Amino acid sequence: MQDQWLASPWLIPAVIAGVFVALGLLAVVLWTPVYKHIICLKYLFCGWKAVVPMVSALPAALGVFLLILVFAIMDGFVAETREMTRGTLADVIVDAHMEGLPYYDDLVRQIENIEGVQTATPIVQAYAVMRLKPRFAGIKPLVRPCILIGIRPAEKAEMGRFHEYLQRQRGAEYLAADVLHVPEFLRPRSEPPHRGCIGGIGLIGTPMPKKVREIVQAGAEWRVLLWFMTGLAAVITLFVWQASRRRHGRRLWQIAALVWALSVAALAVAAALIPVVPTEVERTQVIDLPLLDYGADLVVSTIPVRPSGALEVEAGGIPKVSSRVLTLVDTFKSGYWEADSTNVYVDFATAQQMAGMESQSASDGRPAAPARASQIQVKIADPARGPEIARKIEAAWRQFVRERPEVGFLPLTVNTWQTQQRMILTVVEVERNITALMLGMMFLGFGILIALISYVMAYIKSRDVGILKAVGARDVGVGSLFLGYGFIIGLLGTAIGLVGALLMLHYLDPIEIWVNSTLGIDVFPREMYYFDHIPQHLSREWCVAVCVGVLVLSTLASMAGGLLAALKQPVEALRYE
Amino acid sequence: MSETILQAHGLTKDYVMGATRLRVLHQVTLSVERGEFLCILGPSGSGKSTLLHLLGLLDRPTEGSVIFEGQDAFARPKRWRDRMRNEAIGFVFQFYYLMPDLSVLENTLLPAMIRTPLVKWPLAKRRHRERAAQVLADLGLAERMLHLPQELSGGERQRAALARALVHEPRVLFADEPTGNLDTATGAEIMRVLARLNKKGGLTVVMVTHDERVAAQADRVLRLRDGRLLHGA
Numbered sequence: 159m160q161d162q163w164l165a166s167p168w169l170i171p172a173v174i175a176g177v178f179v180a181l182g183l184l185a186v187v188l189w190t191p192v193y194k195h196i197i198c199l200k201y202l203f204c205g206w207k208a209v210v211p212m213v214s215a216l217p218a219a220l221g222v223f224l225l226i227l228v229f230a231i232m233d234g235f236v237a238e239t240r241e242m243t244r245g246t247l248a249d250v251i252v253d254a255h256m257e258g259l260p261y262y263d264d265l266v267r268q269i270e271n272i273e274g275v276q277t278a279t280p281i282v283q284a285y286a287v288m289r290l291k292p293r294f295a296g297i298k299p300l301v302r303p304c305i306l307i308g309i310r311p312a313e314k315a316e317m318g319r320f321h322e323y324l325q326r327q328r329g330a331e332y333l334a335a336d337v338l339h340v341p342e343f344l345r346p347r348s349e350p351p352h353r354g355c356i357g358g359i360g361l362i363g364t365p366m367p368k369k370v371r372e373i374v375q376a377g378a379e380w381r382v383l384l385w386f387m388t389g390l391a392a393v394i395t396l397f398v399w400q401a402s403r404r405r406h407g408r409r410l411w412q413i414a415a416l417v418w419a420l421s422v423a424a425l426a427v428a429a430a431l432i433p434v435v436p437t438e439v440e441r442t443q444v445i446d447l448p449l450l451d452y453g454a455d456l457v458v459s460t461i462p463v464r465p466s467g468a469l470e471v472e473a474g475g476i477p478k479v480s481s482r483v484l485t486l487v488d489t490f491k492s493g494y495w496e497a498d499s500t501n502v503y504v505d506f507a508t509a510q511q512m513a514g515m516e517s518q519s520a521s522d523g524r525p526a527a528p529a530r531a532s533q534i535q536v537k538i539a540d541p542a543r544g545p546e547i548a549r550k551i552e553a554a555w556r557q558f559v560r561e562r563p564e565v566g567f568l569p570l571t572v573n574t575w576q577t578q579q580r581m582i583l584t585v586v587e588v589e590r591n592i593t594a595l596m597l598g599m600m601f602l603g604f605g606i607l608i609a610l611i612s613y614v615m616a617y618i619k620s621r622d623v624g625i626l627k628a629v630g631a632r633d634v635g636v637g638s639l640f641l642g643y644g645f646i647i648g649l650l651g652t653a654i655g656l657v658g659a660l661l662m663l664h665y666l667d668p669i670e671i672w673v674n675s676t677l678g679i680d681v682f683p684r685e686m687y688y689f690d691h692i693p694q695h696l697s698r699e700w701c702v703a704v705c706v707g708v709l710v711l712s713t714l715a716s717m718a719g720g721l722l723a724a725l726k727q728p729v730e731a732l733r734y735e
Numbered sequence: 736m737s738e739t740i741l742q743a744h745g746l747t748k749d750y751v752m753g754a755t756r757l758r759v760l761h762q763v764t765l766s767v768e769r770g771e772f773l774c775i776l777g778p779s780g781s782g783k784s785t786l787l788h789l790l791g792l793l794d795r796p797t798e799g800s801v802i803f804e805g806q807d808a809f810a811r812p813k814r815w816r817d818r819m820r821n822e823a824i825g826f827v828f829q830f831y832y833l834m835p836d837l838s839v840l841e842n843t844l845l846p847a848m849i850r851t852p853l854v855k856w857p858l859a860k861r862r863h864r865e866r867a868a869q870v871l872a873d874l875g876l877a878e879r880m881l882h883l884p885q886e887l888s889g890g891e892r893q894r895a896a897l898a899r900a901l902v903h904e905p906r907v908l909f910a911d912e913p914t915g916n917l918d919t920a921t922g923a924e925i926m927r928v929l930a931r932l933n934k935k936g937g938l939t940v941v942m943v944t945h946d947e948r949v950a951a952q953a954d955r956v957l958r959l960r961d962g963r964l965l966h967g968a
Contacts, residue, residue: 190852
């Protein structure tokens with residue numbers, strides 16, 4: 159993701175624009191008369207009444223905090239889902255359904271020539287039934303519906319995380335092409351060798367609660383809590399110090415403020431000194447307990463489909479069942495429930511034979527038929543370009559049919575990873591929109607609050623406005639003083655919210671585990687979400703957009719006070735006491 | 736040879752209050768010489784503060800013109816009038832009008848802070864502070880510089896306001912009832928300061944008051960009644 163961000167053609171223009179904007183703002187700030195800075199800060203941090211604008215920064219802080227945190231988690235879900243999809247399926251799938259696609263290797267080569275496509279591989283997919291004899295005594299043989307998937311392991315390895323989802327071979331030094339190979343240590347010498355298969359963990363196993371050991375960063379939650387308290391106390395310190403300047407007997411107040419500030423500093427140091435130690439904790443999780451050992455056999459049966467589309471039948475019109483004994487060489491756990499609970503992976507040729515998609519010579523009055531594949535899975539460089547690449551693949555397919563009329567008319571479906579995961583992505587999208595709407599309403603409230611506060615402030619301070627203008631301040635200058643007032647409130651809120659969100663995201667899992675163990679609230683049931691950690695993906699662009707948005711909103715909202723101050727005639731303000 | 740620093744020609748000021756148009760100044764014409772101490776005397780409601788605001792470029796007349804140092808002030812852009820108020824004019828008000836959140840020193844530095852950008856402040860600050868401290872010391876407020884206005888007595892507040900009006904060495908000082916809110920002794924002290932600035936410093940002072948005894952200290956007194964000058968300037 160970082161590479162994509164760095165490779166973006168917008169990066170350099172965006173950086174240049176950002177630098178210009180920053181320099182422009184800096185120039186504006188530096189060339190602004192100094193009275194605005196001093197008076198603005200006095201209004202903000204002078205005395206107890208300054209609590210009002212400070213408190214009004216809290217909605218902004220909360221909004222920024224939630225927008226960044228919630229969207230980072232939701233984006234994490236989307237990113238993980240996409241990776242799961244890429245690992246189990248692909249970015250783009252050209253689906254020929256059960257009819258099968260002939261001359262698939264030629265089409266694969268054409269697709270691989272499309273700009274933006276990294277690789278493509280044919281897949282055979284057939285509905286099947288699996289039968290297995292559990293390793294535990296007393297449990298009857300299980301029969302489950304499944305999807306038989308024929309893959310070319312070396313090519314599939316290039317598609318995504320497929321190998322990372324293998325429970326036995328994950329991380330091992332192996333050749334990608336060998337993942338379906340039955341190793342010596344799993345194959346009893348007395349028995350004839352069978353083809354290897356990889357079964358989805360949900361298909362091979364059964365759900366069972368189990369104590370799981372996890373490594374957590376113990377102490378991180380206390381560190382975050384203390385840092386939050388330190389931040390809050392630091393703001394209070396500012397008030398105490400400023401308030402002390404307005405009191406008789408200020409020495410005593412200042413000593414009190416100093417003691418308080420030292421306490422805050424000690425709190426910050428204490429927070430930094432809290433040891434964060436990797437600690438093993440035990441949690442109850444529902445996991446899929448494999449019912450078969452590696453090396454055990456299972457039987458997969460499917461009904462072959464002829465190139466004509468008819469089912470293979472035996473004498474008497476009974477559908478011909480193609481059964482094959484396979485040896486379990488690995489289990490597959492992607493977190494994508496549908497794949498984990500239905501998929502059985504075998505090598506491409508075996509699947510073709512079982513599904514009736516191998517090349518067939520002419521016999522019994524049937525014409526010869528080329529080998530077929532059910533799908534072509536395509537990996538693309540930029541997942542966001544899925545729809546665009548899908549259109550190019552459709553065009554390539556039309557060209558392919560024109561060049562190879564023997565393929566015949568075949569209604570292919572080209573799906574992107576987004577359309578394949580429409581359900582979950584739609585849910586996340588709806589949640590995102592609702593969250594954005596709610597937080598947007600909150601920001602609207604924040605904007606109104608800032609507008610009211612700045613208006614009331616300008617109204618209360620109208621005599622100050624008159625004084626400043628009498629001494630030569632310009633209308634625009636006095637008005638912009640109140641814009642700066644709103645900007646600083648927004649800046650404060652943004653800073654608090656941003657730092658809080660980044661801290662929270664950094665220590666998300668330890669905090670979640672701490673909440674779970676201390677309060678007994680399971681914030682993130684892993685068995686439900688199928689992730690072993692809370693997914694997160696922090697988008698820099700989003701962070702910048704949220705922060706800039708809040709700053710712009712608070713500055714614009716404070717125009718209410720700014721306009722009142724700018725339009726105020728000095729004599730009106732000074733006429734009456 | 737005397738030099739006219741300020742002239743008003745046919746100054747008229749109307750206030751619109753709902754459907755009613757209230758004329759508070761009628762064709763006022765006057766002139767002020769450089770170094771003169773002019774007092775405009777009139778009862779409450781006679782329009783003397785309005786006249787002072789027009790002369791001090793704080794408000795715009797309905798009719799007429801103000802010539803400040805040879806320039807038609809209301810024919811010039813507003814930015815010019817703002818600059819004149821910041822550099823050439825000082826104001827003292829009856830109710831002091833010090834900014835409550837700023838210390839006496841900061842209030843005195845206000846004209847300098849208005850014309851100095853942030854980037855130049857670190858270099859200019861020391862010079863401005865020294866000047867402000869000197870003016871405050873001259874007015875007997877050396878010990879009160881870091882206090883807030885509400886911690887001062889009425890006389891001290893007026894002296895602080897005077898310091899703010901004088902710190903940038905204005906060519907004209909406008910004083911609106913400067914003793915109106917003070918007891919007799921403190922008022923007399925303020926008047927002594929104004930007289931000293933006028934006689935020794937050559938500062939042009941335009942003061943409005945309703946008090947005959949205060950007006951008696953001026954070089955020239957103009958009487959204003961119902962928005963009209965009783966004697967020609």
